[in-house]
Amino acid sequence: MEQQLEKQVVATKGAPGAIGPYSQAIRFGNLLFTSGQLGMDALGAFPPTVEEQTERSLLNVKAILEEAGYAMEHVVKTTVFLKDMNDFVAVNEVYAKFFAEPYPARSAVQVARLPKDGLVEIEVVAARP
Template sequence: MKKIIFTEEAPAAIGPYSQAIEVNGMVYTSGQLPIDYKTGLMSDDVEVQTEQSLKNVFAILKAAGVDPENVIKTTVFIKDMNDFPRINKVYETFFQGNYPARSCVEVARLPKDALVEIEVVACK
């Protein structure tokens, strides 16, 4: 049976989807845009966007009762692969030593013209 995960400490979904779903002890987040849930605004700096996307992901994980060390897979969508080193610099501050598996893909365009979007899979 699936359980919908929601927190007010991350932006609400901008479409017909949930922030995350838990099923059989696994939590699957939707892609998190770098929107500040308090202001509804988004920076134009890729490092700030990466940090905000991860803060949003971690807020959802907290609402699901999941320790960030239990993230097993991340998918990072970026607008420009040239930003990869800057994104990595921020990313590694959230996952220190106990790195999850990861995919990173360049995409033509992201919702709200974001530069980065991040989703994760975690276990309880």
């Protein structure tokens, strides 16, 4: 008998709520897909530096993962959206504190503008056995 998979919404108050028609994350089978997490706190406040926003973004990702029963070591792919590619090194320094080898696959791109004029936004895909 074939098992039917369905999308399950994951939401936590430990990260900012969606600011549009989307979910913080969707679990599908053993995979978890997070929406992009800006570097703001749950009240919508942004710290001033890209380093602080990167840390906040990854703390938001971590809160969503934990709500779904995942951890940072389950992350297999990340996408980092930067307002300014000149911040790449600073973002990497913070990013490296959240992940251990084997590091997830990653893409990093500069974008014209992020929601709410954030400096960084990070989304992840996580998988559990």
